[in-house]
Amino acid sequence: MGVSILFFTSCEEPFDPPLYGDRNEVVVEAFIEWNPENNLPPYVILSRSFPFTAEIDPQFIGELFIEDAEVRLSGGGKEVLLTSFCVEDLPPPIREEVGAQLGIDSFFVNLCLYIDIQRDLEVQPGETYQLEIEVEERKFQSLTTIPRPVPLDSLWAAPVPDPKADSLAQLFLRLSDPAGPDYYRYFTSVDGGALIPPLTSVTDDNIFDGQQFNVSILKAEPRGSEIDPATFGYFKRGSSVVLKWCTLDEDQFNFWETLEFSRNNQGPFSSYTLVSYNIEGEDGIGIFGGQSCYYYSILIPMEL
Amino acid sequence: MTEAESGEAIIGGNITVSQMPGVGTTTNSYGYYSITLAGGDYTLIFSYIGFENKRVDVNLEDDIKLDIELGLGIDMEEVVVTGEDEDENVSRTSMGVINLNMEQVSRLPVIFGELDVLKTIQLLPGVLSAGEGFSGFHVRGGGADQNLVLLDEATVYNSGHLLGFISVFNSDAIKNTTLIKGGMPPEYGGRISSVLDIQMKEGNNRKFQAEGGIGLIASRLTLQGPILKEKTSFLISGRRTYLFDLAQPLLKGGNFEGTNYYFYDVNAKVNYRFSDRDKVFFSAYFGRDILDFVSGNRGFRFQMPYGNRTATLRWNRTFGNKMFKNTSLIYNDYQFDFEGQQEEFKFALKSGIRDYTLKTDFDFFPDAAHHLKWGYSISHHKLSPNQASGSTGDAEFDSAQKPEYALQGGVYLQNDWKISNRLNLLVGLRYSFFNHIGPYPGEEGEDPLIRGESVVWYDAFEPRASLNYRLNSQTSVKAGYARTNQYLHLVSSSTSTLPTDIWVPSTRLIPPQTGDQYSLGLFRNFFNNTYEASVEVYYRDLSNQLEYSETYTPSLADRLEDEFEVGKGRAYGVEWFLNKRKGDLTGWIAYTFSVAERKFDEINGGEYFPASYDRRHDLAVVGTYSLNERIDLGATFVFGSGQNYTPIEGLYLINGFPAEIYGQRNSAQLPAYHRLDFSLVLNPRKETGEGRFRSYWTFAVYNVYSRKNPLFIYPSYEEDASTGAIKSEAFQVSLFPILPSITWNFKFN
Structure with a gap:
């Protein structure tokens, strides 16, 4: 009834927030991944913060990227200077592959990033890596450790509870969680689309530490798509699905946990939540995260 | 009497x-x-x-x-605003004490047509509402958990039904409500801001009575009467909501068939006089909110019952003609349960708090100049934070949370001393203690503590004093000081009382909250006590205040004591109150200017920031007018500074989507809050009013001019999939537009 009263009586209208001067944060999105195929080089995206009232179109976003920084990664006895490039510089097939890996469906935006293009840095679970960034005489740094990988025991498709919805399926996985703290995140891709995370993509293992169990996973919905409560999180039968299943370092878990909580809880009963960063340096925000991932492909049968 | x-x-x-x-x-x-x-x-x-x-x-x-x-x-x-003596405003020694008369409460306009004593006290100076429509309240810059809410001496830990929109107090069963916001007398302890002491009716011991009402969302019925005339009587009062029950046929056959929400509560009391000097009372309260949610298509269902239970057994005895004793044995609990299931995945969550309390209080009147009071209380607490369990197929999960136990007690002595005809002094001392006892996991390198072992001990002396100097028969000046300690804490990231709120004990990491309040007031009555007026100023110093860290996200596995920041606070303000007590037109004007600030090393860069309920200006104008024998009119107008919020100063992109950069905590303000409500009570005609059955109608309009008061604002980012552009906007959400309500009430003697 509470919900229905709120639904029937509440109303919303645009609100003009107070204006603030430009903030001057440097935003770091840096990831270093181990996976069995070793097919994703470490990469770093640097951008600037901007006012709430800005017109955020692809050109504006393109101008936010910082292209002239010096970005170094070190670990395992090696140090590499990452190479800066923008996706418009790449031939279209490679561009699409990069997009699919980074979770970007389309390239309205000329994304610029720094990458270990020669794969000089050897990425190994348990190894600690250091990131150093210099932007216009401002210095930022961070550390991360690649967590132990935890593969799935199995992945399968099953019918959804409503017997009439015979064109839909849900995916289940079986996990044997090793003893000790682990932090998980997953992404899904359907029919060759980008690998994208669901709205709540991370979990720790505090309540299932060391256990073996089955759990269903949700199909991640592309941003801006309409959410249909009847089909939300389900997959279409006949579709080809890739599940990217990762363990994260604790800092990266905290980053996504706080960011997703902050995004999903803008409501009457919550106050603001600050995102937990691990970037050192004045006005440096963002994340340098280590992860170990497995990629699983499954073709969902028409008959289940 | x-x-x-x-x-x-x-x-x-x-x-x-x-x-x-x-x-x-x-x-x-x-x-x-x-x-x-x-x-x-x-x-x-x-x-x-x-x-x-x-x-x-x-x-x-x-x-x-x-x-x-x-x-x-x-x-x-x-029939006037308060149920107190005519010049009590001027003559009473203690400050900041207000008694509410239910007769008056019943003639004021109310939301949903539901009388609510907690909404009425929000119209008093120094008391702020927790938000539009909520029954939660803040007193003199204190948090909602810093109010001691008592129902027949039993602590009520969660005073809200329906997410806090309706209080758990059924006004038909309430006899008297006292709010103490200033110098808390030493007989009260355990909270640092205020005491709201609610007493249930005893039950008519002369004749049988039935009364009740049918409203838009709930109906209520109260029965009372003698069991043995003059010796023993009873009262039982219940109410239940039914809005969703009426909607059940619409849900039949659909995805949500079986979904329902309702709340009910029952108050019961019996008393027995077994001698001229001895009387025993037993009173009980039981209330539950129950939400059943079913989504057949998704194979998902959950049930969420929560509520309070209290029981109080009291024994009054008089010794000679100068001493009175009351001993009470009290049980109370608040329990929140959640049980959900999606196909083979089952999940359960329980949290709550349960107390057993024994207390005795003595009143002693040795001579005309002294009224002594002393007593003790001791409580055993069991606090169960989030205890989660689940299963999926062959695997079972269990959060590591275990119940926590504590002993809390106090002894006190106070004397209300009439030093001269002009000067009164109420002085007293309370000694309080709190013992957190095992099991407790212990710190690193320490063995876990077993059940019953002492984990940490806190104690404190709490001096209290108020002084009343009568300038003349119509005017007095009062000053007060009170030190208070609080050993149980509720830290909420919300602005209201939510069913999921969790009380936590003082532990090694969470020290007790302490408050010092200094107050000064001028009290004057006019025109043969027709008008009473007062101005009170106060300053409060608060230590060991608790907030969640700014990066806190709820997790079932967290030990809550690890998630808090400990800081300090200060609050000050001035309260003006003008109350017309007699005549066809009665009512009051209350205006409060107040500041409430907090300071934590790890929040807001260690700088002072306004509390979320720091609202500088707060005005209430309340009136009831007896138009004729049949019609009573009522109106309230409230105006308050807008709610504080933490502004978004900038954005940044993560994975191509905006995230917020926040500015100074609570440094921005929503537009001001104001609202006008009307009520009309249509009493029975005189000829029918004299019979055994009487009925009357109450009509109310909430938010007459449909002011869109913003409850909160939120940012929204919409991505255009065809162009890649993202539109950032802010929206304000308002809760209640104009809301009429109608209630039919009856009384049968």
Whole structure:
């Protein structure tokens, strides 16, 4: 009834927030991944913060990227200077592959990033890596450790509870969680689309530490798509699905946990939540995260 | 002193001596009084607002016992704002004490047509609402958990039904409500801001009565009457909502069939007088909100029942003619349960708090100048934070959370001392202690503590004092100081009382909260006590305040004590109050200017910031007007500074989507809040009003001019999939537009 009263009586209208001067944060999105195929080089995206009232179109976003920084990664006895490039510089097939890996469906935006293009840095679970960034005489740094990988025991498709919805399926996985703290995140891709995370993509293992169990996973919905409560999180039968299943370092878990909580809880009963960063340096925000991932492909049968 | 019609004890009844102006006393919570005079002839005057005065001539040669019954006043214009003595505002020693009369509450406009004593106290100076429509409240810059809410002495840990929109107090079962926001007397402890002491009716011991009402969302019924005339009586009162029950046929056959929400509560009380000197009371409250949610298509269902339970057994005894004792044995709990299932995945969550309390209080009147009170209380707490369990197929999960236990107690002594006809001093001391006991996981390198082992011990002396100097019969100046300690804490990231709120004990990491309050006031009555006015200023120093860290996200596995920041606070303000108590038009104007700030090393860069309930200006204008014998009108207008919020100063992109950069905590303000409500009570015609069955209608309009008061704002980012552009906007959400309501009430004698 509470919900229905709120639904029937509440109303919303645009609100003009107070204006603030430009903030001057440097935003770091840096990831270093181990996976069995070793097919994703470490990469770093640097951008600037901007006012709430800005017109955020692809050109504006393109101008936010910082292209002239010096970005170094070190670990395992090696140090590499990452190479800066923008996706418009790449031939279209490679561009699409990069997009699919980074979770970007389309390239309205000329994304610029720094990458270990020669794969000089050897990425190994348990190894600690250091990131150093210099932007216009401002210095930022961070550390991360690649967590132990935890593969799935199995992945399968099953019918959804409503017997009439015979064109839909849900995916289940079986996990044997090793003893000790682990932090998980997953992404899904359907029919060759980008690998994208669901709205709540991370979990720790505090309540299932060391256990073996089955759990269903949700199909991640592309941003801006309409959410249909009847089909939300389900997959279409006949579709080809890739599940990217990762363990994260604790800092990266905290980053996504706080960011997703902050995004999903803008409501009457919550106050603001600050995102937990691990970037050192004045006005440096963002994340340098280590992860170990497995990629699983499954073709969902028409008959289940 | 009792009411003649029902035999209910009169609380705060007044006894004065005709021959000796300025000499007198008041009845305590059980209607008991004692007055000591030299031998001789006197005329005693017994009075209580709304009742006829009674004059009794006595010849004092020896101690006498005088039981007094007061009948309802013939002139009903005597029904006034407060149920206290006429010049109590000026003469009472303690400051910041307000009694609420249910008769008055019943004529004010209310949201949903549901009378709610917690909404009425929000109209008083120094008391702020927790938000549009909510029954939660803040007193003098304190958090919602810093109010001690008592129902027949039992602590009510969560006072809200329906996410806090309706309080758990059924006004049909309530006799008296006292709010103490200033100098808390030493008999109260355990909270640092205020005491809201609610007493249930005892039950009519003269005749059987039934009363009730049918409203838009709930109906209620109260039965009371004698079991053995003059010796024992009972009261039972219940209410239940039914809005969703009515919608059940619409859900049949659909995805949500089986979904339902309702709440109910039951108040019951019996008393037995087994001698002239002994009386026993048993009172109980049981309330539950129940939400069942079913989504058949998704194979998902959950049930979420939550609520309070209290039981109080009290024994009153008088010793001689000067001493009164009350011993109470009290049980109370608040329990929140959640059980959900999606196909083979099952999940359960339980949290709650349960207390057993034993307390004894003595009232002693050695002579006309002193009223001594002393007593003790001891409570055993069991606090169960989020205890989660689940299963999926062959695997079972369990959070590591275990119940926590504590002992809490206090002893106190106070003296209300009439030093002279002009000067009164209420002085006292409370000693309180708190012992957190095992099991406790222990710190690194320490063995876990077993059940019963002491984890940490805190204790404190809490001095309290108030002074009243009467400048003349109409005017007094009062000053007060109170130190208070709080050992149980509720830290909420929300602005209201939510069912999921969790109380936590003081632990090694969470020290007790401490408050020091200094207050000064000028009190004056005008025109034969028709108007009463006061100005009070206060300053509060608060230490060991708790907030969640700024990066806190709820997790079932967290030990909550690891998630808090400990800091300090300060609050100050000035409260103006003008109250018209008599005549066809009664009501009050209350204006408060207040500041409430907090400071934590790890929040807001260690700088002071305004609390979320720091609202500088707060005005309430309340009036009821008796148009004629059939029609009573009521209106309230409230105006308050807008709610504080933490502004978004900038954005950044993560994975191509905006995230927020926040500015200084609570440094921005929503637009001001204001609202006008009306009510009309249509009483029965005189000819039908004299029968055994009476009924009347209450019509109310909430938010008459449909002001869109913003409850909160939120940012929204919409991505255009065809162009890649993202539109950032902010929206304000307002809750209640104009809301009419109608209630039919009846009474059967």
